[in-house]
Amino acid sequence: MLTLDDFDYDLPPELIAQTALPDRAASRLLVARPEGLEDRGFRELPELLRPNDLLVFNDSRVLHARLFGQKQTGGQVEVMVERPLGDHAILAMIRASKSPKPGSRIRLMDAFEVEVTGRAGANGEFFLLRFPSDDTAVNYIERFGKLPLPPYIEHSADASDETRYQTVYARELGSVAAPTAGLHFDDALLASLEAKGIKRAFVTLHVGAGTFQPVREHDLSKHKMHREAYSIPQDTVEAIARTRASGGRLVCVGTTAMRALESAAQTGELKAGSAETGIFITPGYSFRVADALVTNFHLPKSTLLMLVSALAGTETIRAAYAHAVTQRYRFFSYGDAMLLERRD
Secondary structure, three states, X not given: OOEHHHHOOOOOHXXXXXXXXXXXXXXXXXXXXXXXXXXXXXXXHHHHOOOOOEEEEEOEEEOOOEEEEEEOOOOEEEEEEEEEOOOOEEEEEEEEOOOOOOOOEXXXXXXXXXXXXXXXXXXXXXXXXXXXXXXXXXXXXXXXXXXXXXXXXXXXXXXXXXXXXXXXXXXXXXXXXXXXXXXXXXXXXXXXXXXXXXXXXXXXXXXXXXXXXXXXXXXXXHOOOOOEEEEEOHHHHHHHHHHHHOOOOEEEEOHHHHHHHHHHOOOOOOOOEEEEEOOOOOOOOOOOXXXXXXXXXXXXXXXXXXXXXXXXXXXXXXXXXXXXXXXXXXXXXXOOEEEEEOOO
């Protein structure tokens, strides 16, 4: 039985990166293989991959999903968008001294009002909000909202974050957190990868606010994952088939790209299309698509730490994280990266 304690580690708080490096590709890269660990730089990634390998990126773009407001009673609220629901409604998490009731209204950013129409989620943790009908909810959010940074980053988003907390290839608006493994890529590095014959393809998985929720079950078999929307283009399915035929490897850039692909291949055959995933990958999982993974370092006791342990092996990950702490790597969203190979 896997428990939460199997995925804990000690992290000095000063190793949590609070700001992004000025140069995206200047991050360090820890290469973790069963045979050992290697300290490299992220700009060296083309040397570590092979011609005909395929990098699969998540092209989701972060919404300005954090909004502040006031209830009709005068109480202050903070709204974190979970996802848009059509043109004029959203699913959201609300922080307030007392939860707003269905039928009540909230004035957001001192600019417009939304109506609370109900609750949703397994434990009613989300609220349904209806926006004004004169424009789309997404346009209101982008116009008035704030860029949401993870809770372990201690400053509010500034002008630098507006650029650095988006990947250079982000295009499909819908996430409330960046697919952070992609933050290390700049245009020069992408060109270097292409020059070496390393191909690229895209999927879309919109990261929801549930990604920051802690695992509350000690027995992991009882944990229920939050659900996220994803889309796999037919072009990507065909690119993966060509990669397999040429002997190349499928390298996911980030756990979100991996979760989307593994979800779409649950029947055994990778299929294009759009759906929702609640896939929970833990050690013992049999990977159907991914051969390797570019990823950042993940929080203790998190589902993403469980995912990377499933791919590379629990002992490999434990050794890698202990090494990263000793060598003073930078952790989490604005931190350094890892390259992991699937343990066969």
